[in-house]
Amino acid sequence: AQTVTQSQPEMSVQEAETVTLSCTYDTSENNYYLFWYKQPPSRQMILVIRQEAYKQQNATENRFSVNFQKAAKSFSLKISDSQLGDTAMYFCAFSSGGSNYKLTFGKGTLLTVNP
Amino acid sequence: DGGITQSPKYLFRKEGQNVTLSCEQNLNHDAMYWYRQDPGQGLRLIYYSQIVNDFQKGDIAEGYSVSREKKESFPLTVTSAQKNPTAFYLCASSIWGQNMNTEAFFGQGTRLTVV
Numbered sequence: 001a002q003t004v005t006q007s008q009p010e011m012s013v014q015e016a017e018t019v020t021l022s023c024t025y026d027t028s029e030n031n032y033y034l035f036w037y038k039q040p041p042s043r044q045m046i047l048v049i050r051q052e053a054y055k056q057q058n059a060t061e062n063r064f065s066v067n068f069q070k071a072a073k074s075f076s077l078k079i080s081d082s083q084l085g086d087t088a089m090y091f092c093a094f095s096s097g098g099s100n101y102k103l104t105f106g107k108g109t110l111l112t113v114n115p
Numbered sequence: 116d117g118g119i120t121q122s123p124k125y126l127f128r129k130e131g132q133n134v135t136l137s138c139e140q141n142l143n144h145d146a147m148y149w150y151r152q153d154p155g156q157g158l159r160l161i162y163y164s165q166i167v168n169d170f171q172k173g174d175i176a177e178g179y180s181v182s183r184e185k186k187e188s189f190p191l192t193v194t195s196a197q198k199n200p201t202a203f204y205l206c207a208s209s210i211w212g213q214n215m216n217t218e219a220f221f222g223q224g225t226r227l228t229v230v
Contacts, residue, residue, distance in 0.1 A: 045221035103219050107157035
């Protein structure tokens with residue numbers, strides 16, 4: 001079974017600075033997908049960024065980028081120029097590329113951006 | 116607008132009663148999921164369904180039941196056998212296909228409280 005581990009329950013960062021959230025996962029598969037989801041106080045889950053395991057290039061979406069290390073099974077999220085609206089719970093998630101498509105989540109990291 | 120609708124937003128149940136949470140999607144997604152969210156636990160998978168009239172247990176299915184009679188609908192029943200049902204419940208859907216990006220789209224959630 002796949003597992004996803006987020007070792008940082010809480011983090012804080014000053015506005016305009018950069019912060020990195022950590023995520024590791026365990027799988028025996030070679031083809032899979034990784035995601036970072038954001039859950040603001042409204043509790044609506046929002047996809048931040050995704051990475052296909054077969055792609056070596058790290059995904060980037062505006063101020064959000066990932067550092068995908070397949071051999072180390074690591075998938076960290078970097079948020080540049082942090083904004084107050086980035087304050088949220090961030091969840092790392094794994095989805096198999098095979099026949100079992102369920103999405104497995106980590107326990108989350110609560111990020112607070114301070115003014 | 117396409118999306119996932121969960122209802123109600125807040126639900127109160129007396130101990131010993133069954134209650135059904137509604138989830139409807141108009142994204143034409145094959146796969147649908149139910150997650151439970153508790154503080155510090157992340158999102159835990161209750162049940163998921165990849166096609167109509169078929170569903171599988173997730174990691175914490177005990178005390179819950181589902182049905183998938185229509186592609187658009189995936190209701191979750193919290194039975195009296197669920198010993199600690201007070202939680203936030205999230206429904207999600209995604210496309211389904213091997214080696215396909217299975218990004219999940221989420222509803223706004225239902226907060227269930229047992230009184």
